[in-house]
């Protein structure tokens with residue numbers, strides 16, 4: 001039986017380096033920690049996410065619940081989603097992209113149920129974030145069936161844990177202009193560690209089991225990152 005509950009989430013942003021891949025990894029970690037099966041489709045030709053998956057596998061910090069594939073074309077992405085749907089082999093499909101502006105952005109967008117756009121907390125990043133939001137709004141005029149379009153969500157990223165007045169003002173501004181997810185992504189070393197090593201929950205478990213008691217306080221930071229990612233995923237799904 002096909003999986004009618006399959007959820008397809010694509011990370012897209014006009015700005016490079018805004019955190020698409022980091023957000024994808026965090027959401028994948030959250031989904032897998034919740035025991036869901038995930039198919040990760042990497043459309044970024046640099047293949048960083050699939051390299052990350054191999055690295056995680058080698059370190060024992062991946063999960064049998066995660067499979068990944070590299071797609072060279074929209075047709076391939078479409079085929080992979082169709083297959084996951086028909087075979088009911090996944091609960092989530094995550095698509096990491098190289099950025100909006102590529103000619104296939106529209107085609108990827110219509111395959112997704114949700115688009116997540118990370119926007120870093122700065123005035124310049126907000127400008128480019130606004131362009132992504134406009135791209136999505138204009139998409140309705142370019143597709144045959146606008147009612148089938150995914151939902152668009154903006155996630156503020158790289159928010160300093162010690163937020164300043166200027167940050168607070170930017171966050172307030174973001175609430176007014178973006179389809180904003182309530183939970184922000186903090187700037188966290190745990191996300192760097194996730195990049196380096198593998199999935200958040202697996203890192204937390206490894207630290208917990210570490211015979212060196214000095215490692216244990218670090219568990220908290222990883223668990224907090226996982227909680228943040230879980231909140232973001234739940235917010236996306238609830239919208």
Ligand SMILES: Nc1ncnc2c1ncn2[C@@H]1O[C@H](COP(=O)(O)OP(=O)(O)OP(=O)(O)O)[C@@H](O)[C@H]1O
Nearest residue numbers: 016017018019020021022158185186187188191192
């Ligand atoms: N919340 C965060 N906390 C700490 N570091 C972060 C965070 N978000 C992103 N980074 C770092 O910022 C850099 C860029 O992030 P990332 O690779 O996720 O962006 P991207 O949008 O996928 O970039 P590209 O357009 O090149 O694909 C990376 O070094 C990543 O580790």
Ligand SMILES: [Mg+2]
Nearest residue numbers: 020021044097
């Ligand atoms: Mg990337």
